[in-house]
Amino acid sequence: MGPELRSWKEPHRLVLLAIGVGIIIFAAVYMRWDWLPRYSGRLVEGVGTTLWLLFLTSALGFLFAVPLGLAQAAGPVWLSAPARMFCTVIRGTPLLLQLWLLYYGLGSLFAFWPEIRQSWAWPYLRSAWPYGVLALTMSFAAYEGEVMRGAFAGVPKGELEAGRAYGMSPFTVFRRIWLPRAIHRALPTLAGETVLQLKATPLVATITVVDVYAIISRVRQDTYLTYEPLLLLALIYMMLTGVLVLAFRWLEARVPVKG
Amino acid sequence: ASAETVRVGVAAEPYPPFTEPDASGNWTGWEIEFMNAVCAEAKLDCVVTPVAWDGIIPALTSNKIDAIIGSMSITEERMKTIDFSDKYYNTPSVIATAKDSGITPDAAGLADKIIGVQVSTIHQDYVTTHFGDAVAEIKEYQTQDEANQDLAAGRVDAIMADSLALDAFVKSDTCCEIVGAVEDDPAILGAGVGVGLRKGDDALREKFNTAIATIRENGTYAEFSKAYFDFDIYGK
Amino acid sequence: MSSLQSGSSASSNETPPAVDIDGLHKWFGDLEVLKGVSLSAQNGDVVAIIGGSGSGKSTMLRCVNMLELPTKGKISIQGETISMKPDGRGGLQPANAAQLRRIRTRLAMVFQSFNLWQHMTVLGNIIEAPVQVMGVKRDDAIARAEKLLDRVGLSDKRDVYPSFLSGGQQQRAAIARALAVEPDVMLFDEPTSALDPELVGEVLAVIADLAREGRTMLLVTHEMKFAREVANQVVFLADGVIAEQGPPETIYSAPKSERLKKFLATVQ
Amino acid sequence: MSSLQSGSSASSNETPPAVDIDGLHKWFGDLEVLKGVSLSAQNGDVVAIIGGSGSGKSTMLRCVNMLELPTKGKISIQGETISMKPDGRGGLQPANAAQLRRIRTRLAMVFQSFNLWQHMTVLGNIIEAPVQVMGVKRDDAIARAEKLLDRVGLSDKRDVYPSFLSGGQQQRAAIARALAVEPDVMLFDEPTSALDPELVGEVLAVIADLAREGRTMLLVTHEMKFAREVANQVVFLADGVIAEQGPPETIYSAPKSERLKKFLATVQ
Amino acid sequence: MIEWVAGLAAWELLALEPPGWGGVLLKGLAVSLQVAVGGYVLGFLIGIGGAAGKLYGGPILRDILDVYTTLVRAVPELVLILLLYYAGTDALNQFMALIGAEPMDISGLAAGIFVIGVVQGAYQTEVLRGAFKAVPHGQIEAARAYGMTSFQVLRRITLPGMLPHAVPGLANLWLIATKDTALLAVVGVAELTLVTRQAGGTTKSYFLFFFAAGLLYLMVTLISNVGIRRIERYARRGMPAVR
């Protein structure tokens, strides 16, 4: 079946494995890692923050992406036009800019309007993470909305008709046939977008949220080591990505496709 | 003439009044004038090479540039990777707050407050060491400018930074004021700012050291600094 | 043969027809496929619809459950007319989604191209509508589905996904899916096109059973023999209208129009 | 009836058979679908393959042009054996891609599910293989395609995309596509399943023409009448083997096995 | 509040000639586009090959491609560019010195295009693989049955057939490519994001410049969208619209 079910003992896999081990040994012997113990606690916390951001924003973002995609694929104009506009604007401008405009743009308003500091919302307006979550969620929703639009439009029409013919309500057709078929179709892309989202999370460091990337930049600027902290970061992201990719593979393989 | 060419890396992100580009792409600022003076003195043909702050050390170690003039403080940690010339400026660190906040620049005054600093600066180290237990939270900003903006917005109660940077800020923004300098701690606040050099590039370092000493003595340093500062930025 | 003709086709005036199609027109762009088709079937009737390829048989069947929206005309199921309103582009659209849904639960369709749900196993396809639409308990639905699978000879393919089935197996799965909702009216679009004679015989038996239970069937077919054995009414569609209509004997033994004579020539 | 039986079935020893299947086995996972099938067809032979649904007819046909890779066995086309090598998992795989391609250009297939290319119009589908594979000039291919479209009665659908066609129209487009490459051997998988009797008659005429031109045909069908009229050899597939084989007269009038008798019972 | 609005409206800073920064922004945009187009095209070539290899290649090729897509997608672009540009050229020049050749100086622009291409290639491989899988198997079989070569099947059937499924994902990646160019700041390439920061930092009119850059990016997107919609309409020919 799938490649992951084949044995690790195949010769080329052993070669790949050996190369990997070689790189790790080289890095361990020839590079400086004495800083690691000092930062390990903070690194773990940072990974926690990164994961929390990733899961929260991709889950929320996906929830918005589905209606966004559906509205664009099959909605009436008064729904599809705003949905399309939202996706275009968000996808059309860099996330960093959005984050900035949200956090510092609003912040500069607060400076002129000090009364807001008395309101109940101030603890949230004051913290950085709500802005990060908002911006990341919108971004994921917009990109994924676009992917879902294509996926919804690609489901064979006949299968939807079959659902309708059995008296399924539009929602049931959607929930039981259209959505699962579309998601299955979008899974490879979705996996990629989620990894992209993982790599977008570091941007929140610019608005004072301390994720794993912020810790690593801290290490870099403290120690002035060029490659070591970045290699560690790469390793951490690789492991997170590996888990994501495997999870998506598993989902994909749940419905076998011929060919 | 046949002077040796030295590629001097500056941070591509502006850091006024030390280094900033203008709209025609020319780099200006105090550090650029300093560079011109030093290079003229040492008979070096220096060219400005902007590199993002993130890549400036690798650029130096992989020979893409030969020196860094970017307000880089001389610290023990950095000396493990690169060399420094002698210091060429040093300014005190101060704390700024909203007007009439009543906060004093010490642990007692900052108790249970939120304080903002630029990430990976000597100020961050200082705040962590001296106020870490007292304050409610230390917020880390990528640039000093962002910390300043959040002080104005009221998201942080105080910020700590270089006196020069904050001086310019409180003059341009009416929201805030400098409440005073923190107590000195040479172990953290370091020995000032130096030219970053590749390890082992001793010949170049000597040239810079001699030139810095010469322009200090012959008055060139004071001359070009006048346009920027009304005090001696070289420090103690 | 035609053992079913003694059904309820002698309709009394009180009970409304199970299916009533009245003046149905359908345009695809510039192409007028149906040019005023009227047809009514009583409870227990088996109506075979025959006609040349592209004559509009599938379109007509698909109009009955509104998968294809009529350009003009009226469809009633058991006396209830599906309410329609103009769609502003010269056609019609359903006026009452809830009513349409309710009516559709009483109809079941076997599609010409099967349209099995590719992301569900054969069993999943069969229990889907009962569980999701009728609210049948999952276990009951599975028990029933297994009986149906047995009936169409597909028990061993229960957990296989449709794309791994042979053509005839897909068609049988589609038939089982339609039977699972126990509809009042069944719409079959060439339900035996991929089946061998043995299985055609079995489907015939199933349809006869259903007719005996009082269910109504509209069935498009190219197999004249099948139509003759199973139907109590045959409708010949040509050039967008019903060219001829009647009990199978008369249609097959005494076709009136030249067109139908020619159509049947090869079969005799 | 069987006017074609006087073809070239009386093979001389010199000319190799057009299609030779030797000891074909096919497993799908744990399911052994074909259990050693051997069959050979001379130039101009029309071989009808009949059998129950799921008996492996499509699989066998698909093995001839290697769309399904045999687990064991040998396929030769006009004396040239398709070279195979073990795939390391107990099956076979083509050993020489260029040879396989060359052989495939001499075969044409009409699929059970048509498999028209959805992104090309009917005309585009028909000229695709001649232009891209055979190197026929576009204009010539179009001229020829138009003749074929006329022959299958689809001229008015020339520029329509397949998903807007009726079932029978799709099937006719698929037949025209196969005819366009003028193959030596044609593989038809239920080529008339979606056609009305009139069109079945026409396809029959086309196949008779082709046989007269000396082309060989393997054809899977459920329509016994069709098989009887068009074939000079009938093969009955059951339980993964050829259970019975012979000219249509003997097969239909004097079936030997119980299994075939039962299979044919419903047709008589 | 008034000051805030006033800060936004310092239009003279956007003048095309110095001291206005408009010209600098436009030049930055041009550099960004150059890198984006180069990287995207390179990525597309890699993506086609990668997807075909993953679907039809042997086990060794598939594993290597798996390693490629997983690694490259996992490692932050910043790390890749630093490694490839600094460590890579370092190693290259040491090698050149070893064989006695002149040291080479690889431009930041070329390195940037290469890195963006390699990264895009990994993502596009996955998008295209998904799209390939969405093409009904029967259509590919039909093409094979008519004796088409693998390349012909790819060019005539699979590529056009998968296009409707691939366009949204590929469009996303194109838009990402136009913005990923910001990474090249690390190697000193003056693309749009970097010059925007420089303009903002120098003039302190952050919002003005961020809005301006946002509008420029948005314009690129809107123009791209016109093209994308056209490609998509073409790609979806023959597919009935879903309701």
Ligand SMILES: Nc1ncnc2c1ncn2[C@@H]1O[C@H](COP(=O)(O)OP(=O)(O)OP(=O)(O)O)[C@@H](O)[C@H]1O
């Ligand atoms: N890709 C596949 N994977 C697993 N099983 C398969 C696959 N394709 C076919 N089969 C099984 O192999 C058997 C033979 O299939 P095949 O399509 O050859 O039947 P057939 O004789 O053509 O039937 P029909 O007349 O219904 O088309 C069936 O039981 C089918 O379920």
Ligand SMILES: Nc1ncnc2c1ncn2[C@@H]1O[C@H](COP(=O)(O)OP(=O)(O)OP(=O)(O)O)[C@@H](O)[C@H]1O
């Ligand atoms: N969605 C559509 N758009 C445009 N034309 C269509 C569409 N669907 C069907 N047609 C055309 O309408 C006519 C009738 O099609 P229909 O499917 O009803 O025929 P049919 O009688 O079922 O034929 P068959 O026996 O071949 O299945 C055909 O000419 C067909 O090409």
Ligand SMILES: [Mg+2]
């Ligand atoms: Mg039809």
Ligand SMILES: [Mg+2]
């Ligand atoms: Mg078959």
